[in-house]
Amino acid sequence: MSSPSHRLAPARRSASGWSAVSGVVAGLVLVAVAELLSLAFSSSSAPFVAVGGAFVDIVPPGVKDLVISLFGTRDKLVLFLSMIVVYAALTALIGRLGATRPRPAAALLAGLGVLAMVLVLTRAQNTALDVVPTLIGTVVAVPTLLLLLRTVRAPAAVDDPGAAWTRRRSLLGIGAVGLLAVVAAATARSITASRELARRTAQYVLPTPRSTAAPIPPDAQVQLEGMPPFVTPNGEFYRIDTALAVPRVDPTTWQLRIHGLVDQELTMDFAQLLAEPMIEKHLTLACVSNPVGGDLAGNATWLGVPVRTLLERAGVKDGADMVLSRSIDGFTASTPLEALTDARDSLIAVGMNGEPLPAQHGYPVRMVVPGLYGYVSATKWLTELKVTRFADDVAYWSTRGWSERGPIKIASRVDVPRSFGELSPDGEGAVMLGGTAWAQQRGIAKIEVRIDDGDWREADLGAEVTEDTWVQWSLRWEDAAPGDHSVTVRATDGEGELQTSQRANPAPNGASGWHTVRFSVV
Incomplete structure (x- = not known):
């Protein structure tokens, strides 16, 4: 007959595992309650949004570029998933500690909550009230x-079937609490998505442009x-910004403030802005x-x-x-004054492709x-324009190693073929190649293509x-030989400047170099 200590050892190991689960479940409860309550507060009052926003603020430009190069517009999803994994690991460790020291474990969980509240307060659009959901x-x-730790640690007599059933029922309850927390958090996210959809379909009549x-x-x-389509549909337009949750902006209370080095400060509400003479502009x-x-470029028709x-x-x-320029979420961009006062049509935009701005693209x-480039100009959820000097003020990304002025290269x-794609010749043995080029404010005068190591x-x-x-381009390649090939493209702008072949990373002022695609003719 085995000794009582031998019979209790598996139970202790099981209790330790269930304690870790209890920590994760309690962490889920914290997030779920905060997510649900954040629906009544700002979008950045949710703890994951605040923590993620603080992380984005401190990440070096090189890391940002690496993440975007790997995941593109799914970078925010990757960040959220990473935070979930880290948070689950932390709360599991807290739960394991609670198997023997429940009060310190509870204090650590409370500490995570306090840290989240501190980060909530660092978000520009938040007030002290926005800590309420996390609190x-x-x-x-x-x-x-x-309570969950007490349930896990409650002794169950090995030879008492009734007590064992009570323990199993309690552990099932832990799972049920965790499931309810997940459902609550998912429901909050779903309601948030529904609200964003409602903003995208906001029913107000866009002004007739002058x-x-x-x-x-x-x-x-x-x-x-x-x-790609010449005009990018709103739902397919790339989105890169620092907002992990789309800010909730009420157009009835929205205001734009223009101040700084001006003769008279201006403040206007949304109705006053809509009453201004507006123009339409095709712009990439x-x-x-x-x-x-x-593919982090898009072409649309803007109204503003x-x-x-x-x-x-x-x-x-x-x-x-x-x-x-300043966004409601605190993002700032440093735009050269001449770009806003010269002959180009820089806009304070309210419409995109014939519709009110989508929420994720800056509504209202x-x-x-x-x-x-957008980081020095395309401020979304705009609330403020401060006329100033580069010597006196700095913007969000210029404090993180990026250049101040950001002219597009x-x-x-x-675009056709895709990397490592296949093309089939037509009846005459030819294949079609195609792509896109841009040089805003200068235009594109010529596109040249080189196949393998041949002539341009x-x-x-x-x-x-x-x-x-x-501008889109195409080239018919006659007598395309079967096998593996490469195609390289370069552009000449409207001022006669040839696109450089010198490779440069995006930081600090945009990527450069010729694009080459490898493909097969079959």
Whole structure:
């Protein structure tokens, strides 16, 4: 007959494992309660959003570029999943500690809650009230942990079937609490997504523009399977920003403040902005994090008020050379003053492709500026324009090693074929190649293509809509030989400058180099 200590050893190991599970479940309760309550507060009052936002603020540019190059627009999802894994590991360790020392474990869980509350307060759009969701989540989670640990640690007589059943029922209860917490958190996320959808379909009538964008000729679109649409649909437009949760902006209380080195400060509400004379503009936006050949660029038709109209009304003082735009979530961009006051149509935009701005693209108001990367110009959820000087103010990314002014470099890419794709010759033994190029404010004058190590060949250009939109190109390769090949593309802009072959990483002022794709003819 085995000794009592031998009979109890498996039970102790089981209790230790269930204690870890209890820690994870209590952590889930904290997050679930906070997520549900955050629906009544700002979008960044949820603890994961606040913690993730703080992490994004401190991450070096090189790490940011690496993540975007690996995951693209799924970078935020990857960040959230990583935080979930780390949080689960921490709460499991807290639970394991609670198997023998429940009170210190409870104190550590409370400490995680306090840390989250501190980070909630660091978010620009939050007030002291926005800690309430995490505070209540912590207040609920700590006694939940102690209760679950007590259940796990309760002795169960080995030879008493009734006591064993009671213990199993208690452990099933732990699983049920965890499941309810997951469902509650998922429900909160679902409600948030539904609210964002409601904002995307907000029913207000866009103003009739004073001048409409020029019609897009049919031959601007290269008719080749695999080519992107000339106008990027709203739902497919790339999104790169620092907001882990889309800010909740009420247009009825929204205001834009224009101040700094101006003759008179201006403040206007959304109704006043909509009453301003507006124009439409076809414009390609590009992210500075876009690698050579990347897809972090999109072309849309924007509706808005020229920024220079409002700056002229405010009266810019001598010596100013920069406008610091600010988002409701605290993001700032340093835009050279001349880019907002010269002949280009920089806009305070309210519409995108004939619809109100989608929530994830800046609803209700954002900036779009031709010729500059988004990190110095395309501020979403805009609330403030400060006329200032580069010598006096710095913006979000310029404090993190990126250049201050961010002019867009000449870019070209191969869209057809895709990397390591296959092309089949037509009846005449030819294959079609195609792609996209842009050089805002200069336009694209010529595209050249090199197949393998051969001579450069001039490609056919689709119709240019404006110098601020991308241009599509195509090339018919006669007598395409079966086998493996490469295609390289380079562009010449409207001022005669040839795109450089010198490779450069996105940081600190945008990627450069020729795009090459390897493919097969079958």
